[in-house]
Amino acid sequence: MNPTDRRHPWSRLVAAARSAPDDRDPAAPFGFSTRVAALALSAPPRASFSLMFERLSWRALGVACLLMLASVIANYSAITRPPDEEVTMRDPIAEVLELES
Amino acid sequence: MSEPTAFDLAGCLQRVRQRDQSAARELVEQLYPMVIRIVRAHLPRNVAEEDLSQEIFMKMFTRLEQYQGAVPFPHWVSRIAVTTCIDHLRTQKRRPEFRWADLSEDEAEVLDAVLTNESDQAPDDALAARELVNKLLGQLKPADRLVLQLLDLEQKTVAEICALTGWNSSLIKVRAFRARRKLQKLFQELQRKERS
Numbered sequence: 001m002n003p004t005d006r007r008h009p010w011s012r013l014v015a016a017a018r019s020a021p022d023d024r025d026p027a028a029p030f031g032f033s034t035r036v037a038a039l040a041l042s043a044p045p046r047a048s049f050s051l052m053f054e055r056l057s058w059r060a061l062g063v064a065c066l067l068m069l070a071s072v073i074a075n076y077s078a079i080t081r082p083p084d085e086e087v088t089m090r091d092p093i094a095e096v097l098e099l100e101s
Numbered sequence: 102m103s104e105p106t107a108f109d110l111a112g113c114l115q116r117v118r119q120r121d122q123s124a125a126r127e128l129v130e131q132l133y134p135m136v137i138r139i140v141r142a143h144l145p146r147n148v149a150e151e152d153l154s155q156e157i158f159m160k161m162f163t164r165l166e167q168y169q170g171a172v173p174f175p176h177w178v179s180r181i182a183v184t185t186c187i188d189h190l191r192t193q194k195r196r197p198e199f200r201w202a203d204l205s206e207d208e209a210e211v212l213d214a215v216l217t218n219e220s221d222q223a224p225d226d227a228l229a230a231r232e233l234v235n236k237l238l239g240q241l242k243p244a245d246r247l248v249l250q251l252l253d254l255e256q257k258t259v260a261e262i263c264a265l266t267g268w269n270s271s272l273i274k275v276r277a278f279r280a281r282r283k284l285q286k287l288f289q290e291l292q293r294k295e296r297s
Binding site for chain 2: 008009011012017020022029033035037039041043
């Protein structure tokens with residue numbers, strides 16, 4: 001037997017249940033809306049994730065710029081110094097070969 | 102006699118976003134009948150309907166910034182109401198076992214009538230039938246219960262349930278099928294117990 005069948009116990013039961021009068025008041029109880037509105041608006045507004053992300057991104061960008069500026073200032077002399085005439089690079093393989101010969 | 106003016110939802114939402122308390126009050130009053138209907142239909146045991154409604158409205162206000170207007174605002178609120186009710190129903194964990202002995206006299210009579218009488222006449226005692234339906238729905242998983250409640254008791258269409266819950270139609274049909282199968286087993290068991 002299928003519960004969607006009109007003769008099925010479930011179908012007959014819900015048909016009877018639907019006819020039950022519901023005399024409960026659908027309006028908000030006295031003071032409910034005032035209380036809820038006051039509670040909701042008394043809390044500080046919660047930023048949405050996108051807004052929070054946007055704000056944090058701008059902060060992160062500012063911090064990154066400051067760090068970049070600080071590192072440029074700290075290494076300014078090294079950046080502007082002309083390259084050494086004599087670049088001495090150690091070549092470990094050449095050193096080993098020299099030792100062997 | 103002047104006609105009641107139509108509620109300006111968009112304007113009201115705008116004012117609520119600007120922290121206007123009277124607009125927030127108006128919004129609650131406007132949406133309360135819809136929210137309380139959902140709450141009463143899916144009210145978990147030991148939870149006061151006013152507390153649950155308040156929780157739903159608080160969620161609505163805290164998430165208001167997330168509302169992008171993709172669905173009508175009442176549908177968006179009804180989804181909050183539905184998920185809040187389901188969350189509460191889930192926390193109940195164990196559903197009480199359905200037993201003949203726990204039914205009131207009227208409920209037992211109604212159940213006996215629907216189990217033994219094969220005619221398609223509905224039993225007379227509507228209030229007892231409603232209580233009985235609630236007890237039977239209490240045996241189902243919260244989401245399945247909600248689907249069956251909306252389909253069979255409130256006689257909503259699958260499309261309407263999609264709008265109310267945000268679930269797709271396939272999921273709703275699967276849940277309805279699963280719920281009906283469980284009810285079918287329950288009725289068979291009740292019939293067996295009645296005969297024994």
